[in-house]
Amino acid sequence: MxxxxxxxxxxxxxxxxxxxxxxxxxxxxxxxxxxxxxxxxxxxxxxxxxxxxxxxxxxxLPPLIADHIMNNKQVHACEFENTTVMFSDIPDFQSILVHCHPKDVVQLLNDLFHRFDRLVIMHKVSILAYKVETVGDSYLTVGGIPEQIPEHAEIICHLAIGKLLFY
Known part of the structure; x- marks a missing residue:
């Protein structure tokens, strides 16, 4: 129906x-x-x-800039007259590459950079010094940005001595 x-x-x-x-x-x-x-x-x-x-x-990014970006605040480009830049790398890294398995090299770099990161945190310089980047075997750290402080060179020197003494 x-x-x-x-x-x-x-x-x-x-x-x-x-x-x-x-x-x-x-x-x-x-x-x-x-x-x-x-x-x-x-x-x-x-x-x-x-x-x-x-x-x-x-x-x-530096904590201050990262916070601005995460909170949708405007980030303005800045110019810094006085900063300290430190490059750290492994001596004879190219010869190490020839004799090691790639996986071991990556593990070595990860361990080393992790230790460098911990050293920056341990010395509480993560606010006063900033790890810009790691490329290959290079570790780039900058002091005096984004917050300008007069003792930026001293802080980077302490970090460098810490790297030499502890690693």
Whole structure:
């Protein structure tokens, strides 16, 4: 029997239409619940990725600048008259490469740079001196930026002595 075959004001016709509407509502509610669960998972994933991004920013930029970027504040380019730059590298690194397995070289550099990072933190110079980057076997540290301090050269010298004594 078709719906069109029923009289227009028949109670059975209304019940069939109401049931059809109820089924549609149930289907929509299930779809909404599924979409809500997906949205919650995406929000959690986004938060995890945001933490990763924030961590990378803090590793790559001075804390003051990283905070400005993470808080959507404007970062202005600055010029610094007095800074100290220290390059650290491994003597005869090229000859080490020839005799070592690449995995061992990467492990050596990771261990060494991790120790250098800890030394910067241990001497509490991470605010006063800043590790700019590591490239190959080079470790670049700068003192006196982004906060200008008169003893930036002394701080970098202490860091260099610490590297020589402890590593």
């Amino acid at each position: 078709r719906l069109t075959a029923m009289p227009l004001h028949d109670a059975t016709r209304f019940l069939i239409l109401l049931n059809q509407q109820r089924l549609t509502d149930v289907e929509l509610n299930l779809q909404l619940e599924e979409n809500n669960e997906q949205l919650e998972m995406m929000a959690k994933d986004l938060e995890v990725e945001k933490r990763k991004t924030d961590s990378i920013l803090k590793d790559m």
